[in-house]
Amino acid sequence: MKQPKLRLLLIGLVLLMAIPLIGSLATAGTVKIITNASNSVETVDDNLVKNIFLGKKKNWPNGDHAQFVVLSSGETHKSFLQTYVKKSSAQFKNYWKKQVFTGKGKNPKSFASEGEIVTYVTNTPGTIGYVSAGTDIGDAKVLSEK
Amino acid sequence: MKRIMIMVFVCCVLVCSGLFSGSALALEAGGVDIHGFVSQGFIFSEDYEYLTNNSKKGSFEYNEIGINFSKDLSDRLRLGIQLFSRDLGDVGNNKITIDWAYGDYRVKDWLGIRAGRIKLPLGFYNETRDIDMLRTNVVMPQSVYGDLLRDTVIAANGVGIYGNINLYTMGSLDYQLVAGSMNIDNENGFEKYFTARSKGVFIINGRSDSDITYAGGLRWNTPLEGMTLGASAISNTIDSPIKLGGVLEAKNSADNFIYTVGAEYIWEDLTIAAEYQQYKIDYTVTSAMGTSEGTGTSEGYYISTAYRFTDFFSLGAYYSIFYPDDKDKDGNTFVFASDAWEKDLALSLRFDINDFTTLKVEGHHVDGTAKVNAIDNPIRSDDKFLYGVAKVTFSF
Numbered sequence: 134m135k136q137p138k139l140r141l142l143l144i145g146l147v148l149l150m151a152i153p154l155i156g157s158l159a160t161a162g163t164v165k166i167i168t169n170a171s172n173s174v175e176t177v178d179d180n181l182v183k184n185i186f187l188g189k190k191k192n193w194p195n196g197d198h199a200q201f202v203v204l205s206s207g208e209t210h211k212s213f214l215q216t217y218v219k220k221s222s223a224q225f226k227n228y229w230k231k232q233v234f235t236g237k238g239k240n241p242k243s244f245a246s247e248g249e250i251v252t253y254v255t256n257t258p259g260t261i262g263y264v265s266a267g268t269d270i271g272d273a274k275v276l277s278e279k
Numbered sequence: 280m281k282r283i284m285i286m287v288f289v290c291c292v293l294v295c296s297g298l299f300s301g302s303a304l305a306l307e308a309g310g311v312d313i314h315g316f317v318s319q320g321f322i323f324s325e326d327y328e329y330l331t332n333n334s335k336k337g338s339f340e341y342n343e344i345g346i347n348f349s350k351d352l353s354d355r356l357r358l359g360i361q362l363f364s365r366d367l368g369d370v371g372n373n374k375i376t377i378d379w380a381y382g383d384y385r386v387k388d389w390l391g392i393r394a395g396r397i398k399l400p401l402g403f404y405n406e407t408r409d410i411d412m413l414r415t416n417v418v419m420p421q422s423v424y425g426d427l428l429r430d431t432v433i434a435a436n437g438v439g440i441y442g443n444i445n446l447y448t449m450g451s452l453d454y455q456l457v458a459g460s461m462n463i464d465n466e467n468g469f470e471k472y473f474t475a476r477s478k479g480v481f482i483i484n485g486r487s488d489s490d491i492t493y494a495g496g497l498r499w500n501t502p503l504e505g506m507t508l509g510a511s512a513i514s515n516t517i518d519s520p521i522k523l524g525g526v527l528e529a530k531n532s533a534d535n536f537i538y539t540v541g542a543e544y545i546w547e548d549l550t551i552a553a554e555y556q557q558y559k560i561d562y563t564v565t566s567a568m569g570t571s572e573g574t575g576t577s578e579g580y581y582i583s584t585a586y587r588f589t590d591f592f593s594l595g596a597y598y599s600i601f602y603p604d605d606k607d608k609d610g611n612t613f614v615f616a617s618d619a620w621e622k623d624l625a626l627s628l629r630f631d632i633n634d635f636t637t638l639k640v641e642g643h644h645v646d647g648t649a650k651v652n653a654i655d656n657p658i659r660s661d662d663k664f665l666y667g668v669a670k671v672t673f674s675f
Contacts, residue, residue: 180445189443189451190388191354198354219504221548223587227413230674233314234410235398236349236359236379240312 162212163266166277167251169258172197177261177276182217185261187228188238193259202253202262205243209265216279217263306675315346316674318411324666327648328655330418330426331368334666340366341668343409345378357383363409367426368655370468378409379434389442393457398434400455400496400511402539402554405432411672415550415585415595416627417641418668421650422579422601423539423556427475430467432513432537435459435492446499453498463487463517473519475652476560476575476603478613481531485520505545509554512538521564529566535559548587555580557605578605585627595627603649615659620647637672 166182168174174193184190185199193199204210206222214225232238244250247264254262254273264270266278306313320341324334331338342365349359363378365371381395398406402423407413409429419426437459444452463469463486470483496511519531541554559576583597601621602608610616627641646663648656 184388184443184451189453191385192388220545221587223548223590224545230410231407231413233312233349234316234345234347234361234413235406236347236357236361236381236383238357239349239351 162208164209164213164216164263164279165266165268165270165275166217166261166263167254167270167273168261168276169254169256170272170274171258172274174276175274179217179277182261182277183219186218186225186241188232198259200257200260201241202250202260203241203243204247204250204263205245209247209263212265213263311348311350313346313348314675316344316410316412316672318343318670318672320417320668320670322666322668324664326661326664327651328368329645329651329664329666331370332652332655333368338368340368341670342366342373343411344373345409347378355385357385359383365409365429367468370427370466370471371430372466374466376430376462376467387442389444391441393439393441394437396434396436397439397457397459399432399457399492399494399513401432401494401513401537402511402556403498403507403509403541403543403552405511408433410674411639411670412637412674415593415629415639416583416597416625417639417670418625418643420554420579420581420583420597420599420625421621421623422581422599423554425472425650427468427472427652431461431463431469431472435461435494437491448502450500450502453496453500455494455496457494458491461489461492461515461517463489471652471654474654476577478618479653480524481519481564482522482525483519484522484528487517487519489515489517491515507543508541509543510538510540512536523564523566527566527568529564531562531564533560533562550585551583553580553582576605577601577603591631593629593631595625595629597623597625599623599625601647601649615648617648617659617662618651618653619649621649622646623650635673635675637674638670639672640667640669642667 166177173195186201191199211222214220214222218225229240233240247268250262250264251270251273254260255271321339322331322334322341323337328334331340333340345361345363347359347361351357360380361378362375364373364375366373377396379396379398381393381397383391383393385391400406404424408419408424435457437457439455439457441455446452465483473481473483492513492515494513499508501508514536516532516534521529521531523529537558539554539556543552556579557576561574563570563572579601581597581599585593585595587593604619607619610619613619624644625641627639630638632638643666648659
């Protein structure tokens with residue numbers, strides 16, 4: 134291949150990297166992080182939430198086992214991942230596929246609706262989940278809201 | 280065992296056709312999670328047989344199949360196994376191997392212990408190189424992830440520790456250390472790699488053995504969101520019975536040291552990665568004629584980028600450079616000068632048909648014949664050539 138063509142292809146690569154700079158910035162809706170009422174933890178920082186949902190932290194600061202649950206899709210799911218985990222839903226899915234196919238973890242337990250998340254968190258000690266700001270969380274406890 | 284691989288295929292078909300519930304992207308039997316994938320590719324090249332020994336005519340001998348079974352025995356203890364099979368022309372030939380199989384006990388978040396057959400950290404992607412649906416490109420940059428050495432560097436039988444260390448305002452550090460024995464199978468690419476690396480002087484003449492292999496990897500998740508810096512290394516000694524010049528029986532003892540450093544940046548749907556690798560071999564050849572020693576270092580690096588435009592379409596590209604001898608990048612000591620380098624420019628299109636099916640098409644422009652295997656291509660006709668691949672992957 135002649136050098137000018139190669140140069141053009143390399144310029145194309147650089148332009149490809151620049152596409153997000155001109156892309157639109159999505160705005161995330163408010164999300165509540167909820168846990169079972171029996172959890173002695175009252176608040177969480179973003180880093181702890183991120184590490185629990187990436188499987189890097191398996192326990193709460195008080196030593197209890199932390200189990201996380203996710204929505205399978207939807208705007209609340211996207212907002213949560215964007216705000217707390219700093220990943221898109223495709224990246225989050227890919228991250229867990231990596232864990233599954235290298236033996237390092239199992240896919241997160243997922244639910245189709247926020248109501249199912251509230252029910253599961255309410256009935257299961259040590260769990261952490263998320264719902265949109267307007268969702269009735271019953272007996273569950275809010276750890277963070279953004 | 281072949282029945283198991285047929286089962287993987289059947290499961291993929293059933294999951295992809297929607298006959299199983301796809302919400303969890305898995306099958307479950309008795310608390311055991313089952314996941315699998317089937318990747319079938321087609322490769323076509325001009326001028327040279329590349330990657331496979333029959334690519335000039337176009338070849339379907341380019342696939343990977345895997346299935347894994349895992350179970351959480353407690354909050355801290357996990358057990359799993361993955362069976363794997365691949366075909367790359369006359370390498371692999373769909374022989375079924377144990378890809379990984381280990382028990383994993385998490386003592387603390389910063390300390391876990393594994394024992395069994397453990398995947399080795401080498402670069403960002405060695406552990407996931409077989410899992411086609413995790414990336415945009417089909418062929419990994421050969422400068423750092425050469426396909427002929429895949430089976431040799433993929434895993435070791437032994438023990439390891441790993442963990443995540445909180446660095447607070449400085450991010451966090453993932454570490455992994457493994458000590459174990461490698462399985463070296465001549466038919467799975469080692470023999471072809473070895474012969475090419477010795478420029479055809481050493482011919483493998485039996486089974487190779489390694490002493491204890493040590494591998495380690497560090498990943499610093501920096502305070503800059505999405506930016507990860509990595510460093511990893513593998514060290515061992517491999518003893519191989521050889522024939523010098525195809526005639527004189529001898530023993531080659533090679534001290535291998537491979538290290539890789541790199542950076543990966545993920546911002547929204549954009550991924551940029553760059554890695555640099557050096558592979559140093561210090562070898563001693565012992566024969567009836569006496570003992571001789573030598574050393575050689577290869578060098579490779581690449582930069583890659585991928586952007587996910589929509590849930591359906593992603594575009595990726597990389598530029599990969601490899602020098603088999605870092606002291607002779609112009610080919611002055613090579614029979615064919617173009618064997619001294621490879622500069623590969625790749626462009627990849629990825630289509631996600633649904634959650635279980637991925638289709639990719641990829642074109643390569645290659646300058647240099649360093650990775651054109653001399654066993655399949657005794658003559659060099661051109662310094663530059665093109666090749667293309669297409670691949671469909673089903674996973675669940």
